[in-house]
Amino acid sequence: MLIDWFTVGAQLLNFLILVWLMKRFLYQPVLDAIASREAKIAAELKDAADTKAKAHQQQDEFERKNQAFDEQRDALLSKATEEANAQRLRLLAEARQAAEAASVARAKALVTEKQRLHAEIVRRTQRQVYDISRRVLGDLASVSLEQRACEVFIQRLQALEGTTLDALTAALKSTTEGESALVRSAFRLPDAQRASIQAALNELLGQPLTLTFESDPELVTGIELSAKGVKLAWSIAEYLDALAASLKKPLLTTERA
């Protein structure tokens, strides 16, 4: 008999025990491990998907911020450009104004310098004319220029008439001891000339007059009588004015041509 029923029963029991043991030690742990790994992989995939979504979100945010930054930068740049242009225009205007002011100041300085030069030329010319005249008079007529000037002044005094004479007479008469009439000359008048002038004025007024004599080199050659704001003068400057007028004429003619 090939079948031993005790062995069949024992093997049946053995097999059932083996089924339970294998389930306990093999299938369940392995299946659990596989399930756990799958769960872990699923969780990792979910994490990865979440991370990816987050990364996408952050990328979008970054791009948005970047765009905003670009726009802000462009706005700032255009604003800065406008400000720079405005500043440039302002600086140019200021520079132009400064240049104009400098030009005006220069022109004014030129005018001033011209006037100063003109005055200096006039003064030197007077001095030269005075020197020449004195020498010529001395050489030709043996008369001093001062003496001759005094004579001419007296002649002019005597030749006065009309309103000029009346004004001068009134002024001279109103002088007092403290505020006497003043005779100024470029040179110191000799006593003879002083006496001549005193005599001529006394004669003109018909009464004695108190005179004060002063010398002033600025007058160049000339004598000036002043009393109470009225003046009578003779000087070489009058001739020089005439000379200047006569010199200007040809110059003006030349410029017009």
Place this chain on the structure above:
Amino acid sequence: MRLTPDAWIFWQYGFFKLNATIVFTWALMTVLVLGAALITRRLATGHQRSRWQNLLEIVVTAIVGQINDVGLQQPHRYLSFLGTLFLFIAAAALATVIPGYEPPTASLSTTVALALCVLVAVPLFGIWGQGLAGYLKSYMQPTPIMLPFNLISEASRTLALAVRLFGNMMSGAMIIAILLSITPFVFPIVMTLLGLLTGMVQAYIFTILAAVYIAAATRRSKAANAPSSTPDT
């Protein structure tokens, strides 16, 4: 010469006996359970795992895949039974390379025990899945006349399972034993290799047939329930 390891008795006391079939079965059980316990003691759940764990996972997932291919919808439910059938028969065949070993599956007692397990398991799984009435109805399909034929079919296929496995394993062991006595060199090695192949094929066939029977029982009961449930709804 022993036709079956049942005849190799180590100890006997009346009806109780300790023969080679039982001893080698215990040895195989010890090796399988200890190996599984040792390997599954520290299972890694991460991406890095040991090669032994990989081996076990490949074996288990391959069995699950085969069960699924047969048509069973919830393979994990049948894994313990069908997987243990396959591993036990395969291990018994593989161990034939050890000198002095005789496979327990070369004993008709063992194969009958395994076939009886299948005989009981098929209706159990059928009832577990579909209920007692549903399963019993399946024996009267397509007509009640088929009841005796269905019962004969159940008995004959269980016998066929037992005898097929016994015949193949016993013949393999017998051929090797005979060849060893005639030509001690080369041929026994070739036949041993062939025996390994035959053993693996038999393990596969036994397991797949059991799975097919279970699947057939489940599907048949589903088919029987489907038309009756439709008019009720």
